[in-house]
Amino acid sequence: MEKESYLIKQVSLFSENKPGRLATMAKAFLDEGINIKAFSIAEADGFGVIRVLVDKTREAYDKLAELGFNVAYTDVIAVIMRDEPGGLYEIAQTLANASINIEYSYAYSGKDKAVLILRVDHVEEAIEHILNAGFNLVRQQEFL
Numbered sequence: 001m002e003k004e005s006y007l008i009k010q011v012s013l014f015s016e017n018k019p020g021r022l023a024t025m026a027k028a029f030l031d032e033g034i035n036i037k038a039f040s041i042a043e044a045d046g047f048g049v050i051r052v053l054v055d056k057t058r059e060a061y062d063k064l065a066e067l068g069f070n071v072a073y074t075d076v077i078a079v080i081m082r083d084e085p086g087g088l089y090e091i092a093q094t095l096a097n098a099s100i101n102i103e104y105s106y107a108y109s110g111k112d113k114a115v116l117i118l119r120v121d122h123v124e125e126a127i128e129h130i131l132n133a134g135f136n137l138v139r140q141q142e143f144l
Contacts, residue, residue: 083114
Protein backbone atom coordinates (compact mmCIF):
# COMPACT_ATOMS: atom_id res chain seq x y z
CA MET A 1 0.00 0.00 0.00
CA GLU A 2 1.48 3.33 -1.09
CA LYS A 3 0.45 5.52 1.81
CA GLU A 4 2.34 8.56 0.52
CA SER A 5 0.11 8.67 -2.57
CA TYR A 6 -2.77 9.54 -0.22
CA LEU A 7 -0.95 12.46 1.43
CA ILE A 8 -2.28 15.70 0.04
CA LYS A 9 -0.29 18.91 0.36
CA GLN A 10 -2.56 21.58 1.76
CA VAL A 11 -1.43 25.20 1.59
CA SER A 12 -2.13 27.09 4.80
CA LEU A 13 -1.76 30.82 5.11
CA PHE A 14 -1.95 33.01 8.16
CA SER A 15 -3.14 36.57 7.84
CA GLU A 16 -4.65 39.46 9.71
CA ASN A 17 -8.40 39.15 9.75
CA LYS A 18 -9.23 42.29 7.80
CA PRO A 19 -11.20 43.20 4.68
CA GLY A 20 -9.56 42.26 1.40
CA ARG A 21 -7.19 39.50 2.51
CA LEU A 22 -9.26 36.67 1.00
CA ALA A 23 -9.74 38.74 -2.16
CA THR A 24 -5.97 39.23 -2.40
CA MET A 25 -5.40 35.48 -2.20
CA ALA A 26 -8.18 34.74 -4.70
CA LYS A 27 -6.88 37.36 -7.16
CA ALA A 28 -3.37 35.92 -6.93
CA PHE A 29 -4.74 32.48 -7.75
CA LEU A 30 -6.74 33.93 -10.64
CA ASP A 31 -3.63 35.65 -12.04
CA GLU A 32 -1.60 32.42 -11.76
CA GLY A 33 -4.35 30.15 -13.13
CA ILE A 34 -4.58 28.20 -9.86
CA ASN A 35 -7.84 26.35 -9.26
CA ILE A 36 -9.11 26.06 -5.69
CA LYS A 37 -10.53 22.57 -5.05
CA ALA A 38 -11.51 23.11 -1.40
CA PHE A 39 -10.86 25.68 1.30
CA SER A 40 -11.59 26.56 4.87
CA ILE A 41 -11.23 29.72 6.93
CA ALA A 42 -10.83 29.83 10.71
CA GLU A 43 -10.41 32.90 12.90
CA ALA A 44 -8.62 33.38 16.20
CA ASP A 45 -7.67 36.61 17.98
CA GLY A 46 -7.72 38.85 14.93
CA PHE A 47 -5.89 36.46 12.65
CA GLY A 48 -7.25 34.06 10.12
CA VAL A 49 -6.02 30.70 8.93
CA ILE A 50 -6.98 29.90 5.36
CA ARG A 51 -6.46 26.30 4.30
CA VAL A 52 -6.67 25.49 0.60
CA LEU A 53 -6.37 22.49 -1.66
CA VAL A 54 -5.35 23.60 -5.14
CA ASP A 55 -4.28 22.09 -8.42
CA LYS A 56 -0.88 23.89 -8.43
CA THR A 57 0.44 23.61 -4.91
CA ARG A 58 3.99 24.88 -5.49
CA GLU A 59 2.81 27.89 -7.52
CA ALA A 60 0.22 28.78 -4.87
CA TYR A 61 2.79 28.59 -2.08
CA ASP A 62 5.35 30.66 -3.98
CA LYS A 63 2.85 33.34 -5.03
CA LEU A 64 1.41 33.73 -1.53
CA ALA A 65 4.90 33.95 0.00
CA GLU A 66 5.81 36.56 -2.62
CA LEU A 67 2.77 38.60 -1.53
CA GLY A 68 3.98 38.52 2.08
CA PHE A 69 1.64 35.90 3.50
CA ASN A 70 2.97 33.52 6.15
CA VAL A 71 2.53 30.24 4.24
CA ALA A 72 3.04 26.58 5.20
CA TYR A 73 2.40 23.12 3.81
CA THR A 74 0.40 20.60 5.80
CA ASP A 75 -0.23 16.95 4.96
CA VAL A 76 -3.91 16.06 4.99
CA ILE A 77 -5.97 13.14 3.76
CA ALA A 78 -9.25 13.20 1.85
CA VAL A 79 -11.77 10.47 2.64
CA ILE A 80 -14.70 9.77 0.37
CA MET A 81 -17.75 9.49 2.59
CA ARG A 82 -21.38 8.65 2.09
CA ASP A 83 -23.33 11.82 1.38
CA GLU A 84 -26.17 10.92 3.73
CA PRO A 85 -26.80 10.79 7.49
CA GLY A 86 -24.13 8.69 9.22
CA GLY A 87 -21.38 9.29 6.66
CA LEU A 88 -19.30 11.47 8.96
CA TYR A 89 -20.01 9.24 11.97
CA GLU A 90 -18.57 6.14 10.25
CA ILE A 91 -15.25 7.83 9.51
CA ALA A 92 -14.99 9.59 12.88
CA GLN A 93 -15.76 6.36 14.74
CA THR A 94 -13.19 4.41 12.70
CA LEU A 95 -10.49 6.89 13.71
CA ALA A 96 -11.71 7.06 17.33
CA ASN A 97 -11.54 3.25 17.57
CA ALA A 98 -7.90 3.47 16.45
CA SER A 99 -7.17 6.27 19.00
CA ILE A 100 -6.38 8.70 16.18
CA ASN A 101 -7.20 12.33 16.92
CA ILE A 102 -8.77 14.58 14.31
CA GLU A 103 -7.06 17.95 14.71
CA TYR A 104 -9.38 19.68 12.24
CA SER A 105 -11.47 18.90 9.21
CA TYR A 106 -13.59 20.42 6.49
CA ALA A 107 -15.62 18.88 3.71
CA TYR A 108 -17.08 19.42 0.31
CA SER A 109 -19.89 17.74 -1.54
CA GLY A 110 -20.51 17.66 -5.26
CA LYS A 111 -22.47 15.69 -7.80
CA ASP A 112 -20.16 12.70 -7.67
CA LYS A 113 -19.17 12.40 -4.03
CA ALA A 114 -18.73 13.96 -0.61
CA VAL A 115 -15.16 14.29 0.63
CA LEU A 116 -13.95 14.88 4.17
CA ILE A 117 -10.54 16.57 4.46
CA LEU A 118 -8.78 15.55 7.68
CA ARG A 119 -5.69 16.67 9.55
CA VAL A 120 -4.91 13.89 12.04
CA ASP A 121 -2.15 13.26 14.55
CA HIS A 122 -1.03 9.89 13.10
CA VAL A 123 -1.56 10.21 9.37
CA GLU A 124 -0.05 6.89 8.21
CA GLU A 125 -2.02 4.92 10.80
CA ALA A 126 -5.15 6.82 9.82
CA ILE A 127 -4.66 5.90 6.16
CA GLU A 128 -4.25 2.25 7.08
CA HIS A 129 -7.33 2.13 9.33
CA ILE A 130 -9.51 4.01 6.88
CA LEU A 131 -8.58 1.73 3.98
CA ASN A 132 -8.95 -1.40 6.13
CA ALA A 133 -12.44 -0.23 7.14
CA GLY A 134 -13.42 -0.19 3.47
CA PHE A 135 -13.37 3.55 2.85
CA ASN A 136 -11.76 5.12 -0.20
CA LEU A 137 -9.22 7.92 -0.08
CA VAL A 138 -8.63 10.51 -2.75
CA ARG A 139 -5.09 10.33 -4.13
CA GLN A 140 -3.04 13.52 -4.33
CA GLN A 141 -2.89 13.29 -8.13
CA GLU A 142 -6.68 13.73 -8.28
CA PHE A 143 -6.27 17.30 -6.99
CA LEU A 144 -3.68 18.19 -9.61
